Amino acid sequence: MTVTEKSGAEKVELTAHRRSVANGVFTGASAAAASLILVVLAAVAAFLLTEAWPALTMDAAELGDRISWIKPEDGQSLIQVTGYLVFGTVLIATMALLIATPLSIGIALFISHYAPRRLASGLGYIIDLLAAIPSVVYGLWGSIVLIPVLQPFYDFLGTYLGWFPLFATDPTTGTVSATGRVALSASLVLAIMVIPIISSVSREVFLQTPKLHEEAALAMGATRWEMIRMAVFPFGRSGVIGATMLGLGRALGETMAVYMILSVGLSYSWNVLLSGKHNTIASYIAGQFPEANAIGVSALIAMGLALFIITLLVNMAARWIVSRRSEFSGAN
Amino acid sequence: MSKRIDVNNLNVFYGSFLAVEDVSLSIEAKSVTAFIGPSGCGKSTFLRTLNRMHEVIPGARVEGEVLMDGLNLYDPQIDPVAVRRHVGMVFQRPNPFPTMSIAENVLAGVKLNNKRISKGDAEELVESSLRGANLWEEVKDRLDKPGSSLSGGQQQRLCIARAIAIKPDVLLMDEPCSALDPISTLAIEDLIQELKSEYTIVIVTHNMQQAARVSEKTAFFNIAGTGKPGKLIEMDDTTTIFSAPAEKATEDYISGRFG
Ligand SMILES: Nc1ncnc2c1ncn2[C@@H]1O[C@H](COP(=O)(O)OP(=O)(O)OP(=O)(O)O)[C@@H](O)[C@H]1O
Ligand SMILES: [Mg+2]
Numbered sequence: 001m002t003v004t005e006k007s008g009a010e011k012v013e014l015t016a017h018r019r020s021v022a023n024g025v026f027t028g029a030s031a032a033a034a035s036l037i038l039v040v041l042a043a044v045a046a047f048l049l050t051e052a053w054p055a056l057t058m059d060a061a062e063l064g065d066r067i068s069w070i071k072p073e074d075g076q077s078l079i080q081v082t083g084y085l086v087f088g089t090v091l092i093a094t095m096a097l098l099i100a101t102p103l104s105i106g107i108a109l110f111i112s113h114y115a116p117r118r119l120a121s122g123l124g125y126i127i128d129l130l131a132a133i134p135s136v137v138y139g140l141w142g143s144i145v146l147i148p149v150l151q152p153f154y155d156f157l158g159t160y161l162g163w164f165p166l167f168a169t170d171p172t173t174g175t176v177s178a179t180g181r182v183a184l185s186a187s188l189v190l191a192i193m194v195i196p197i198i199s200s201v202s203r204e205v206f207l208q209t210p211k212l213h214e215e216a217a218l219a220m221g222a223t224r225w226e227m228i229r230m231a232v233f234p235f236g237r238s239g240v241i242g243a244t245m246l247g248l249g250r251a252l253g254e255t256m257a258v259y260m261i262l263s264v265g266l267s268y269s270w271n272v273l274l275s276g277k278h279n280t281i282a283s284y285i286a287g288q289f290p291e292a293n294a295i296g297v298s299a300l301i302a303m304g305l306a307l308f309i310i311t312l313l314v315n316m317a318a319r320w321i322v323s324r325r326s327e328f329s330g331a332n
Numbered sequence: 333m334s335k336r337i338d339v340n341n342l343n344v345f346y347g348s349f350l351a352v353e354d355v356s357l358s359i360e361a362k363s364v365t366a367f368i369g370p371s372g373c374g375k376s377t378f379l380r381t382l383n384r385m386h387e388v389i390p391g392a393r394v395e396g397e398v399l400m401d402g403l404n405l406y407d408p409q410i411d412p413v414a415v416r417r418h419v420g421m422v423f424q425r426p427n428p429f430p431t432m433s434i435a436e437n438v439l440a441g442v443k444l445n446n447k448r449i450s451k452g453d454a455e456e457l458v459e460s461s462l463r464g465a466n467l468w469e470e471v472k473d474r475l476d477k478p479g480s481s482l483s484g485g486q487q488q489r490l491c492i493a494r495a496i497a498i499k500p501d502v503l504l505m506d507e508p509c510s511a512l513d514p515i516s517t518l519a520i521e522d523l524i525q526e527l528k529s530e531y532t533i534v535i536v537t538h539n540m541q542q543a544a545r546v547s548e549k550t551a552f553f554n555i556a557g558t559g560k561p562g563k564l565i566e567m568d569d570t571t572t573i574f575s576a577p578a579e580k581a582t583e584d585y586i587s588g589r590f591g
Contacts, residue, residue, distance in 0.1 A: 117390070212427040216491070218388055220441035220498060221417030230440060234431030 052302035084266040088278035093251040096190035108202035131196035139260030142189035147180040177275035181263035194247035205239030238322040255282040335501040336361040342396035353561035366543035369553030374562030383419035384412040420500035426487035428479030435475040441498040465493035485516025
């Protein structure tokens with residue numbers, strides 16, 4: 001096909017134009033999607049702040065009068081109740097993470113670097129399925145199946161390791177909780193819930209370790225474990241931190257499973273084997289919300305705001321950890 | 333400490349695919365041996381069997397023996413990890429560890445073998461290895477900077493420093509200059525000349541002039557067609573291979589590249 005020079009030039013111009021339109025549309029679309037996140041974040045923050053405002057600004061005594069679950073006679077105020085809940089939330093989520101993170105990294109490494117390929121893909125699939133189980137099912141399973149299994153173990157811990165503050169027994173009865181509906185149970189169930197999240201993200205990160213670096217380590221006479229420490233972990237570090245933060249996000253915000261497992265209470269107690277000592281923000285809000293009056297809802301939203309701030313702080317801390325050695329990240 | 337290598341009737345397989353067939357050759361101690369041949373003829377595959385690095389690839393296996401000073405590397409009692417501590421390797425693309433500093437990169441292998449190395453010894457080893465790799469002057473003021481902050485040629489020399497820091501007996505190099513500019517290439521070639529007084533060196537290269545410049549012996553590998561195994565066609569003194577090869581195929585290959 002022959003084209004005159006003029007129409008050829010036009011064609012070129014036209015295609016260039018079309019491509020730049022597509023490019024512009026895509027740039028715009030992705031920028032819009034990115035700013036949407038910011039808008040949503042700002043909207044949530046604004047919602048929390050405005051709705052919480054009445055409770056936050058109300059005189060403490062009046063607030064105690066009008067909200068049944070704040071008991072001024074016990075010396076409670078909104079701030080104090082929130083304090084107990086923040087403590088419980090952070091305690092339970094932290095324990096869950098301490099249990100889940102090493103296990104998840106182990107699982108991820110096994111799948112990415114140790115298991116034979118067929119086993120690895122099967123296992124990976126099962127782990128991904130675990131992530132899809134609704135939390136209410138975990139709650140049911142935890143309270144009906146897991147707790148009875150754990151109870152004798154708790155007794156053992158209380159009897160032999162009771163001197164350790166975390167496992168201390170009740171000073172009046174000299175035993176740990178008989179029901180097992182304690183903070184450690186909640187943490188264990190949360191740990192099981194977040195393991196699929198942390199391990200599947202970590203697995204993806206570990207799998208992406210450049211072959212080049214793995215071979216560099218092996219060629220120097222590194223064993224597989226040494227190779228993993230030399231090439232895989234440093235490469236996957238920020239990814240694993242990100243994965244842990246995802247898990248922590250879920251553990252901090254998890255409502256149903258905690259609500260169904262924990263025998264709740266309010267205190268700054270480290271005794272994770274005693275019932276009626278702890279509660280989390282999310283579970284507390286879920287418990288009080290149906291009965292709450294207008295100012296009660298505002299107070300609950302103030303607690304939600306506290307949870308929001310905790311999550312934000314945790315994420316910022318994670319970013320800081322990741323960026324600290326970004327010069328060495330190998331991004332170039 | 334350098335060692336000679338004798339390979340007897342070596343076959344290399346990837347799963348059921350025979351990639352390299354029936355290679356027998358000898359590599360002299362304290363000399364440079366070059367492997368040349370067309371792409372896909374199995375040079376890298378064969379090279380990696382000399383330190384059992386092929387075992388990293390699932391399904392790869394060998395038949396035959398590789399003797400290092402008489403000791404069969406494929407003896408069931410031999411640990412591949414130990415083999416690799418004696419037979420170092422430099423790869424085609426520079427691969428310093430990005431999360432480690434220049435000094436840490438040099439020490440990476442040493443720390444594996446010998447966890448407690450005193451600070452003074454470590455500093456000394458970093459300096460001597462970097463000097464050995466002709467990199468000291470360029471990096472001595474930024475030893476704590478990441479290895480990835482160096483140029484490609486410098487990174488490759490860092491990898492050589494890392495390999496020689498563990499004092500291997502043999503150094504394998506798989507196209508170490510193919511990602512480098514001519515100046516860096518010359519620097520590495522000079523380095524190879526210096527290193528051969530202490531190490532047995534095997535280098536794979538696509539660059540005929542490079543093989544002619546650096547090596548004493550040259551082995552020519554060829555492949556009959558796709559899907560066929562690669563074979564060793566001939567091996568001789570480099571000057572002989574490049575002036576009067578015994579085989580027609582060798583002459584064709586060499587003259588094709590030069591002509
Ligand atoms: N990991 C692998 N799995 C399966 N087959 C492989 C693998 N690596 C290489 N091969 C095959 O083995 C043969 C030899 O490959 P090899 O990489 O050793 O060639 P080479 O001579 O180094 O080539 P080049 O000069 O291009 O680097 C080729 O047919 C190749 O397809
Ligand atoms: Mg190759």
